[in-house]
Amino acid sequence: MPRMKPKGRYRFSILCCFVVLTLLLNLVGVVNPFMTGIAAADQNPVLELGSVSGNPGEEVRVPLTLTSSGQVVGLQFDLSYDHDLLTYQGRTYGDLINAVNDDGDRIYTIATNHLPDGKFRLMVYSIPTTPMPSGSGTVVELRFLVAAGAAAGQTCALEFSGVILADRYGEEAIPTTVNNGQFSVPQGSVSQPPALTADSTDNTVGQDVYLSFTDDEAWRNAISEISVDGSAVDSGKYTIAAGSITIDQSVFTTAKDYTIAVSAAGYNDASVTQTMHPASTSVWDGSIDVTWYNTTDSVFYIDTPAKLAGLAAIVNGIYNTGATVTGNPDYIVYNVGGGTLAGSTTATWVYGGDDFTGKTVYLTTDLDMGGVYDSTTQTWSGPNYMPIGGQYCMTYQDGTTLIGSSWNGTFDG
Numbered sequence: 001m002p003r004m005k006p007k008g009r010y011r012f013s014i015l016c017c018f019v020v021l022t023l024l025l026n027l028v029g030v031v032n033p034f035m036t037g038i039a040a041a042d043q044n045p046v047l048e049l050g051s052v053s054g055n056p057g058e059e060v061r062v063p064l065t066l067t068s069s070g071q072v073v074g075l076q077f078d079l080s081y082d083h084d085l086l087t088y089q090g091r092t093y094g095d096l097i098n099a100v101n102d103d104g105d106r107i108y109t110i111a112t113n114h115l116p117d118g119k120f121r122l123m124v125y126s127i128p129t130t131p132m133p134s135g136s137g138t139v140v141e142l143r144f145l146v147a148a149g150a151a152a153g154q155t156c157a158l159e160f161s162g163v164i165l166a167d168r169y170g171e172e173a174i175p176t177t178v179n180n181g182q183f184s185v186p187q188g189s190v191s192q193p194p195a196l197t198a199d200s201t202d203n204t205v206g207q208d209v210y211l212s213f214t215d216d217e218a219w220r221n222a223i224s225e226i227s228v229d230g231s232a233v234d235s236g237k238y239t240i241a242a243g244s245i246t247i248d249q250s251v252f253t254t255a256k257d258y259t260i261a262v263s264a265a266g267y268n269d270a271s272v273t274q275t276m277h278p279a280s281t282s283v284w285d286g287s288i289d290v291t292w293y294n295t296t297d298s299v300f301y302i303d304t305p306a307k308l309a310g311l312a313a314i315v316n317g318i319y320n321t322g323a324t325v326t327g328n329p330d331y332i333v334y335n336v337g338g339g340t341l342a343g344s345t346t347a348t349w350v351y352g353g354d355d356f357t358g359k360t361v362y363l364t365t366d367l368d369m370g371g372v373y374d375s376t377t378q379t380w381s382g383p384n385y386m387p388i389g390g391q392y393c394m395t396y397q398d399g400t401t402l403i404g405s406s407w408n409g410t411f412d413g
Contacts, residue, residue: 043069045165045174049158049181056150057192059089061141062158062181066096070134071174074125074166078115082156086144086183088120094138097124110140129168148192149218152266155184193219193270196262204365205279208249211260211272215243222264229259252276277364284370286320286383288313290327298359305367312388316405317352320384337404349404356409363413
């Protein structure tokens with residue numbers, strides 16, 4: 001006698017495959033050849049997108065709710081929305097389909113796809129086919145990021161199309177009532193401004209402050225006020241350009257941290273902390289300072305005349321006779337080389353121990369190196385600053401001892 005297959009198991013397997021195949025074909029945009037009829041039902045399910053609001057730069061969650069009598073095992077829909085206003089971020093399981101099986105795995109699967117026409121497609125299914133609980137609940141929450149430049153009162157529709165709800169037999173689509181949603185930016189809401197970057201290259205008292213930002217023309221044109229430490233800056237003391245704001249040096253009178261705020265209509269205030277260093281007011285006294293230097297770092301900062309003279313001493317390997325050295329004098333290495341000048345005159349060439357190859361030195365303030373040259377008498381009074389590198393006589397019109405050093409670093413100042 002032939003062995004009979006259990007009818008229930010056979011039918012269940014076929015139905016599972018049919019429902020999943022049907023929904024997967026639709027997910028990728030293939031026309032479903034099976035689901036062409038519309039079946040009657042005692043009570044049509046209701047699929048609804050929520051209406052939400054959010055401020056520029058915020059993330060909002062749009063709930064998708066289903067009300068049914070328990071006949072729905074899978075669903076699919078396409079969603080249209082304004083991509084300039086909202087950017088899709090992801091989805092979160094709702095309470096209606098958040099169940100797990102005995103192994104701890106989710107019963108329902110959510111699949112998404114972005115279609116070529118700009119629509120967003122979402123599908124929910126289960127294997128084996130499991131009806132979603134009856135009643136009303138949230139199927140999924142769709143997360144969107146509101147554009148930073150969104151205007152107050154701006155809205156966009158959240159519109160369904162291509163809605164398919166499948167029953168457990170997968171034979172026909174279930175007639176469904178759909179309610180579209182809407183997103184809106186509240187009246188009176190404000191947009192997010194671009195981030196400001198403080199001036200860090202020449203931020204000393206007596207220098208203009210240069211703030212930079214990723215250019216946003218709408219925000220830039222909406223700027224109404226700039227304040228420093230809570231006090232409005234006269235409009236004649238700042239200039240606004242694409243990607244930059246320059247504030248006059250007269251606003252920053254002392255060395256400290258300043259809070260700069262930029263106000264623009266329809267935007268939150270943009271603010272930044274600006275550090276101002278003291279200006280160099282001392283005149284060089286002829287001393288040498290090498291306390292800032294070491295043999296391991298590749299970036300250095302010079303903010304006094306003595307430190308600049310120290311840089312020259314390190315590169316040249318020599319400094320003016322009688323000068324006081326602060327710091328480790330071993331950094332000033334006196335190297336001697338020989339050479340032949342025109343007329344077969346042998347001379348001594350002096351060079352230092354570091355030409356700063358691959359290193360950068362930043363001059364962070366204006367320096368007064370002292371000294372005065374009287375063009376009438378052709379005389380010099382005050383300390384004599386030695387250039388950083390080069391080839392020149394150590395003694396005026398004396399070619400027997402010369403500087404023969406090279407500067408191969410980067411000097412920014």
